[in-house]
Amino acid sequence: MHTMWKGSISFGLVNIPVNLHSATENKDIALRNLHKECHTPIKYEKVCPVCETEISQDDIVKGYEYTKNKFVVLDEEDLKSIKDEKEDKTVEIVDFIKLEEIDPIYFDKSYYLSPNDGGTKAYALLREALKDTNKIGLAKITIRSKEHLAVVRFYKNTLVMETIFFPDEVREVKEVPNVPEQVNIEAKELDTAKLLIDQLTTEFEPSKYQDDYRTALMELIERKKNGEEIVTAKATRKEDNVTDLMEALEKSLKQTNKKKTSTTRKKTTKKKTTSKTG
Structure with missing residues (x-):
């Protein structure tokens, strides 16, 4: 795993040499802009519009x-004078807090932290202390000349650092247009909505979710690369003609019940088949 930053974690008088590794990767499919006539990648030049010269x-x-x-x-x-002043290679933990005290809107990017030479024991000490106290470290770090607020927390036997936005970087909710203040909601509508949420509630299993668009795009690219003719029929949109909120909730409940019944039947059939095979 590529090391993108080397420094240390400090809290109190404890100093832990660490390496920083990106915990996530962007898997967006990069498409180049080509000239339609000859398929040559387009070149973007820096030109001053006043001097009309390339820069x-x-x-x-x-x-x-x-x-x-x-x-x-x-x-x-x-810029260098400020950079030199702020370029301290330290994740300085200034406070310890509970993770649930930070709203998810503040979270930005995730990084894995690994111990550097001589930091193994201190790394393990901080990891176990955070795990046992169920706390996270609130810290400051400078990455590529930008100061970040960050949290250091325990995650699957590893320390993870997540940069978070400063309070003034999160826009005020009151700036969001057309948000209703008070709306009269019927008790039956609310109860049905809650029931629908209960029906759709499940345990989070990350592996069952995937980027369907990226998968379809890669399949399309492979087919075109292999010279296949691409013909896609337009999907006909089914109109439910549901205009009433209560009716929409009730129809959603029926559909959810059908899906759950179907899934249960499949699981039961699979268990019977497995038992007979065994």
Whole structure:
């Protein structure tokens, strides 16, 4: 597993040398933009619209637009002075809290932490302490010149660090348009909705979920690569003509019951077949 950062975890006077590894990977299928006529990848050039000339990397500086077309220009020395000041290779745990106190809206990216040379015992100590106390460490870390708030927690015998957004990076809920304040909901509608939720409630099994679009796209790519002719019939959308909320809930319950009955029958048949085979 690729090491993307080396540093240490610190809490109190304890210092643990660690390596940081990305815990997730983006499996989006990358599609290139090609010229329709000759299928050559399109080249994107950096051009100044005023000077009408192509710009090299050496001709580019950073700037902050504080008002329309007005910029504060920051050169490499300006940025380096702050970078050097903040580039401490430490996951500094400042507090210990309970995981449930952080709303999921704050979570950003996940990373695995592994012990570096000489850090095995201290790593195991922190791991077991977090596991036994059911707490997580709230920390600060700088990655690629950006300071992050993060949590360090126990996960499947490993320490995981997850970057989280700062409070001012999470937009206010009141900014969301058209959210109803108070709506008169019939007791029967609410009870039926709760019943539907109960019917659809199950244990979380990550392995049963997959990216259907990505799978279909890869199958399409393979078929086209093998020279197959692609003909797709348009699917006819079934109209339920359900306009009443209560009617929609009741129909959903019936469909859910049918699916559960079908699944139960399949499981029973499978068990009988297995018993006869055995």
